[in-house]
Amino acid sequence: MKTYRIAVIAGDGIGPDVLAEGIKILETVARMDGTFSFEFTHFPWGCEYYLKEGRMMPEDGMDILKQFDAIYLGAVGFPGVPDHISLRELLLVIRKGFDEYVNVRPVKLLKGAPCPLANVKREDIDMVVIRENSEGEYSGEGEWLNKGTPEEVVHQTGVFTRKGCERIMRYAFDLARKEGKSVTSVSKANALNYSMVFWDQIFHEISKEYPEVETHEYLVDAAACHFVRDPGRFQVVVTSNLFGDILTDLGAAIAGGMGLAAGANLNPERKYPSMFEPIHGSAPDIAGTGAANPMASIWSASQMLDFFGYENYGKLVIDAIEDVLVEKKHLSPELGGNAKTNEVGDAVQEKVAARMQHR
Amino acid sequence: MKTYRIAVIAGDGIGPDVLAEGIKILETVARMDGTFSFEFTHFPWGCEYYLKEGRMMPEDGMDILKQFDAIYLGAVGFPGVPDHISLRELLLVIRKGFDEYVNVRPVKLLKGAPCPLANVKREDIDMVVIRENSEGEYSGEGEWLNKGTPEEVVHQTGVFTRKGCERIMRYAFDLARKEGKSVTSVSKANALNYSMVFWDQIFHEISKEYPEVETHEYLVDAAACHFVRDPGRFQVVVTSNLFGDILTDLGAAIAGGMGLAAGANLNPERKYPSMFEPIHGSAPDIAGTGAANPMASIWSASQMLDFFGYENYGKLVIDAIEDVLVEKKHLSPELGGNAKTNEVGDAVQEKVAARMQHR
Ligand SMILES: CC(C)[C@H](C(=O)O)[C@@H](O)C(=O)O
Ligand SMILES: CC(C)[C@H](C(=O)O)[C@@H](O)C(=O)O
Numbered sequence: 001m002k003t004y005r006i007a008v009i010a011g012d013g014i015g016p017d018v019l020a021e022g023i024k025i026l027e028t029v030a031r032m033d034g035t036f037s038f039e040f041t042h043f044p045w046g047c048e049y050y051l052k053e054g055r056m057m058p059e060d061g062m063d064i065l066k067q068f069d070a071i072y073l074g075a076v077g078f079p080g081v082p083d084h085i086s087l088r089e090l091l092l093v094i095r096k097g098f099d100e101y102v103n104v105r106p107v108k109l110l111k112g113a114p115c116p117l118a119n120v121k122r123e124d125i126d127m128v129v130i131r132e133n134s135e136g137e138y139s140g141e142g143e144w145l146n147k148g149t150p151e152e153v154v155h156q157t158g159v160f161t162r163k164g165c166e167r168i169m170r171y172a173f174d175l176a177r178k179e180g181k182s183v184t185s186v187s188k189a190n191a192l193n194y195s196m197v198f199w200d201q202i203f204h205e206i207s208k209e210y211p212e213v214e215t216h217e218y219l220v221d222a223a224a225c226h227f228v229r230d231p232g233r234f235q236v237v238v239t240s241n242l243f244g245d246i247l248t249d250l251g252a253a254i255a256g257g258m259g260l261a262a263g264a265n266l267n268p269e270r271k272y273p274s275m276f277e278p279i280h281g282s283a284p285d286i287a288g289t290g291a292a293n294p295m296a297s298i299w300s301a302s303q304m305l306d307f308f309g310y311e312n313y314g315k316l317v318i319d320a321i322e323d324v325l326v327e328k329k330h331l332s333p334e335l336g337g338n339a340k341t342n343e344v345g346d347a348v349q350e351k352v353a354a355r356m357q358h359r
Numbered sequence: 360m361k362t363y364r365i366a367v368i369a370g371d372g373i374g375p376d377v378l379a380e381g382i383k384i385l386e387t388v389a390r391m392d393g394t395f396s397f398e399f400t401h402f403p404w405g406c407e408y409y410l411k412e413g414r415m416m417p418e419d420g421m422d423i424l425k426q427f428d429a430i431y432l433g434a435v436g437f438p439g440v441p442d443h444i445s446l447r448e449l450l451l452v453i454r455k456g457f458d459e460y461v462n463v464r465p466v467k468l469l470k471g472a473p474c475p476l477a478n479v480k481r482e483d484i485d486m487v488v489i490r491e492n493s494e495g496e497y498s499g500e501g502e503w504l505n506k507g508t509p510e511e512v513v514h515q516t517g518v519f520t521r522k523g524c525e526r527i528m529r530y531a532f533d534l535a536r537k538e539g540k541s542v543t544s545v546s547k548a549n550a551l552n553y554s555m556v557f558w559d560q561i562f563h564e565i566s567k568e569y570p571e572v573e574t575h576e577y578l579v580d581a582a583a584c585h586f587v588r589d590p591g592r593f594q595v596v597v598t599s600n601l602f603g604d605i606l607t608d609l610g611a612a613i614a615g616g617m618g619l620a621a622g623a624n625l626n627p628e629r630k631y632p633s634m635f636e637p638i639h640g641s642a643p644d645i646a647g648t649g650a651a652n653p654m655a656s657i658w659s660a661s662q663m664l665d666f667f668g669y670e671n672y673g674k675l676v677i678d679a680i681e682d683v684l685v686e687k688k689h690l691s692p693e694l695g696g697n698a699k700t701n702e703v704g705d706a707v708q709e710k711v712a713a714r715m716q717h718r
Binding site: 188 | 441447496500501503508510515518547551554578604606617
């Protein structure tokens, strides 16, 4: 029997609350399938760890993680630890260190999920954002000059490599070709005269390798506008690290809220473990209260199933989430219900079990 | 009689269509007031000029413009001229060259304007974005290395100065204090470890100078989400050049569309002319057809009136736009009507005249 070894970094705030439910679902799927299993190893890394140890994870943290088949991450960030430490020294280190250069973020409005847009058909919100996840604006390069003087000036440098741009675009095009979809590149060459001119140029080059795939190009400002006014234009969206960050939170806003926004950080070559995490933050104010919606975390777990090759189960889990949304009996407060985090998880688990039985 | 000398750069596409209507309104206001007038000087700069002359404006273009009291700009950009040339060599040169470091962009849902958000009250969409307009991500600094090789790498450097951050924040705080509003800073320190850590630090410093002003801070991704889910949180928003660009297009999306989105590029010290322009692009496909909505351009004209000290008239013009929106008889196609650009302008003009008569 195949066993998948998963490193669990529940992290801060509601991280542990929501991950527990995702784990429940993964275990249910494996148990009912019977041919594979999961082994979860929990690491207490995050802001609490930082406050005790002065670091977000141990010095050999990456070596430890490297031995796992995947990482399942809850949320990072807590008052008292500056965000640029908590995130840059854990989440971003893993994304970059394990070359998880593809960030797959579905923006799909499930049946039963609330949509804030009045004039948009549910089917029109159905895209996936392929975000560059290893370089670009997030490279961390910069300098801080004349500190503390009136001439203080700070540089932040985005680093875009040919290799980095090519591989994320090829990933997007491969996906689009497989699914018969269009690819939309989002950039900003009219203002960012180096990085985005380069991005556009490479997009044109790569698109020639895929003559059968329809392409579109938007400026990031226009894309943000159309996410709200006409999201049906977008199918596979490929964009930079920062633009992907902004557009996927906006995507969450139109597709049911942060409680439904999932993400996979993939190293497609499988040289290093990939990481699966809900997009939402750690929401310390509601941690432990049961108010957190575990659906994003469960959806991320379904992306893990996809990545391990169980795409049928990945889809089944999303269908089970949709069942619960449509039924409306076990919804989190943010979706207008009063179910606790674990009750939502139980409800999804029940639907998963039912669907697996009737396969 | 005071005469205001305005340099008109109608630019490309629908630029001339919409500016003509704004000029109509400015002339009406001045004529009926009787104590001041406008003198408009038209400059045929833009992409057509570029295709003939190889540059977007003449070499002494900035010297010419410097002599005017203000610049009124339509839209820039046309197929055949790369955006990073057309915009960077005209619009961005003026913004930067004239130290128009404040970009004031109202995001206000007027009565009668359509809103794509189902669960938001009209009054909740009423903010102004104060965008840093002279530096930051738009500084144009960068390098392009190993061109044409597999090791090709491109750097784009944002440049944030203490002076630049302080002055835009003070502008926002002064405005908020005057109007009894809160200030929200939008940044992204958890990922942009130099520029946005610096931004946040200066925001904390400046906010101490204004103890009576309530402050909030959002990450740009979260801000984008809340623009859609809960825009009522925002009153005066201060943010960087790039984030302001993205958030104001998103703002346009929630506040009636691009046809209603106005902007003022201010040099508050009045050392150089300020520039007023609708936010929308040149939309070459509908240029000259009468389909363009001139309301954004008229709204920008109202910002010009504000800047010259006629704030009562500035407000009156916006009220006149609102009259036309509420009446619904003379609306552009994008707002569901079939009025031509000049008919919409005429309708607003009529309302302006009526309101000026009944003062
Ligand atoms: C926490 C933060 C560093 C992160 C990002 O900006 O990538 C988050 O917003 C995300 O979208 O995963
Ligand atoms: C045309 C472009 C350079 C410009 C910008 O990015 O500032 C525009 O989008 C705007 O918002 O005024």
